[in-house]
Amino acid sequence: MTEKTDLTLRINGRDHSIRVEPRKTLVDAIREDCGLTGTHIGCEHGVCGACTVIVGHEAVRSCLMFAVQARGKPIRTVEGLAQGNTLHPLQRAFMTHHGLQCGFCTPGFLMLAANVLEKNPDIGDEELLDVLSSNLCRCTGYQNIIKAVRAAQEEMKPKVAAAE
Amino acid sequence: MSGRPGLLRLGPNCEKACDEKADGEEGTHLRLLPVAAVPYTRGCLCIRTAMKPPAFQYHDPKTLTEAVSLLGTLDNAKLLAGGQSLMPMLNMRFVLPDHVIDLNRVEGMSGIKEAGGTLEIGAMTRQRDLEFSDLVKAKCPLLHQAIMHIGHRQTRNRGTIGGSLCHLDPAAELVLVAMAHDATVVVVGPNGTREIAFADFPAGYLTPAIELNEIVTAIRIPLWPAGHKAAFIEFARRHGDFAIVSAAALLQIDGGKIARASLTIGGVAVAPVRAAEVENAITGQAPSTALFAKVCESCRSFEAMADIHASAEYRQHLAAVLSRRALEKAAGLADNAPWNRAH
CATH class of the missing domain: 1.10.150.120 ([2Fe-2S]-binding domain)
Incomplete structure (x- = not known):
């Protein structure tokens, strides 16, 4: 267990202030700390693509990135696709x-x-x-x-x- | 991408007691290679049942000087570039560093430029930036072709050229290109900068010949003259997988004769090998399918490794076939070949 870090993840235009260990992958932080469970975790080693989210302007596998690395970058997840009740x-x-x-x-x-x-x-x-x-x-x-x-x-x- | 479990060697338990007892389970400990032979993983290498990275201290330097200093002072530290190989290895606990030094916020480590007939690429340049670089496409067609075989869109968005070269997977596309082009790796350490010829860069399986306190900052690729021909071919079970065997050919053809040739085969040994015998045999000759078929038979004699993906004999067979195809494709003799259909 290492010291936890405070960081803010901006997901779908909303800031989530969380406190996580540096070893926490982005996908785990999105699901467990930000409560956005729409992003799924499959293989956890970059093979299946289930955890794909958009960081900055690029699609990435969020199991192959630490949450601390996404600090200051806009993140989009599946929850951000629909506009209100209108599906994408x-x-x-x-x-x-x-x-x-x-x-x-x-x-x-x-x-x-x-x-x-x-x-x-x-x-x-x-x-x-x-x-x-x-x-x-x-x-x-x-x-x-x-x-x-x-x-x-x-x-x-x-x-x-x-x-x- | 993954740690190629087929190449793991079973051994005694790791020497270092893992500090991850919180999981409450005994993991299976496997020894990959003698620790001393794997400088970048210093410490223990073990695989556990958990699919989460081990605990480590995270460092986020903003300058190269800071990164070099951290690497020189911290014990059992690992550099994090694009993370597309290291992250799976961490998640699977093949690697247990005490410190991770993230290079992603270090200024000035990415970029592609050409100077004096050499393409210089910053180590943190993303594979995606190479894929869409007009300079790369125009001047270094082999690199352009090879990039499209690396993983997938999402992994190329993060993966870097320096990370791929240092990870040094035997079948990695960028490693093959660096070997084919006689590239030079630029390394910075506490004592300054030095250059390493790529032929001397692989020290063993997944092990680059750099010191524990050195960071690869750039790769220099000597360009071939305008109009040279290049072909990159690989054989993989599925697109995006690591190749079982791959081949890269560079040809300079003047007046119907091959003036200069480079043929490199990846995935056969722990690092790509140059087929010097073939290169010599075809230089000065007119390119033809008969010539290539004849000379590429010598590629069957390469010492080849065996793993769960393919036997040594099969790799030797592929080395001969893919070498011939790469040369045919580079020479423009493969346009109607059945194996050369667009897919």
């Missing part, structure tokens, strides 16, 4: 296209896809497949996830253009 286009597309069954991998896929589509709205099929291949899903066989992300890509395009 990706969330709706995952429902429409049956992109989930048990839902364990879904937060990771959603944050990865959100980051990729925001940065690269015109991403091609091949690159999209390459990007999505980083996360594991044991239920869907992936095809419906790919369909959902492609469908959301269409819906997200005008929004991205309007925001510019």
Whole structure:
């Protein structure tokens, strides 16, 4: 046990002041100390992608980063996708296209896809497949996830253009 | 990415009593390598059932001088770069440092620049920045090709070139590129800066030839002339996995003849090996599939390691096949080859 550190994590626009050991991974801090359990922990060694969140402007695996390293950086988790009662286009597309069954991998896929589509709205099929291949899903066989992300890509395009 | 458990060696219990008794369980202790042979992990190496990092003191230097000084004074300290190899090793408790020195807030350790025919890349440059660098794409096509094989988008967002080189996984893409290009590693310690030729950089499995108090700050890649050809090929079970065997070819072709060649094979031995015999045999020759098929057979004689992923014989077979394919691809002879389809 080492001394705990005070730090503030800014998650989905809200500050969370927490006190954690430096060895605490970002995903554990998000779930246990900030109470945001939407981000899931799978393999804890950077293989499954379930814990993907957006730190700064990049999708990262939050099991491969310490909470202290995220100090001062905006963090986005799956809880920040919906606007009030309106689901994010990706969330709706995952429902429409049956992109989930048990839902364990879904937060990771959603944050990865959100980051990729925001940065690269015109991403091609091949690159999209390459990007999505980083996360594991044991239920869907992936095809419906790919369909959902492609469908959301269409819906997200005008929004991205309007925001510019 | 993970600690390649297939290469772990079983041994007696670690000498250092783990300070993590709070878990209330006896973990399985495995010895990886003699501790002295693994300078960067000084102390004990053991794997436990817990999937959480061990306790350590965290240090967050802002300057390189501060980082060097911390590394020189703290006992059993480990440098944290992008963390995409170290974090899994910590989570699985393959590594138990007393101190972690985080380099992520150190100023001036990242950046890509070209000077005098050399590409200089700061050690903390993210793999993602290399992936999207126009300079890298234009001047160092081998590096550009190799980057796309490293892990996944999320890991390239954090992973650094310096971290990958120091972790020195036998199958790591950046290690292969550094060897293929005869790169130089720039290291800073309490006594100043020194450069290490990449051929001398690997001291053993996962072990770079740097002192305990030294930090890799940059890598210098001598560029090949404009118009040179490059090809990077790897064989992995799934995309994004560590390669079982990989090959990198650089060719300079003048007037239909190979004027200069570099062929490097990764994943076969503890560090990538240059196929000097092949390089010599093809220099001065006109590139052809027949020539490459003939000379690459010599790659079957490389001493190869065996693990749970592949036998030594299979690695030797892959070394010959992938060498030939890398040369064919670099020479533009593989455009219609069935193994060269876009995927």
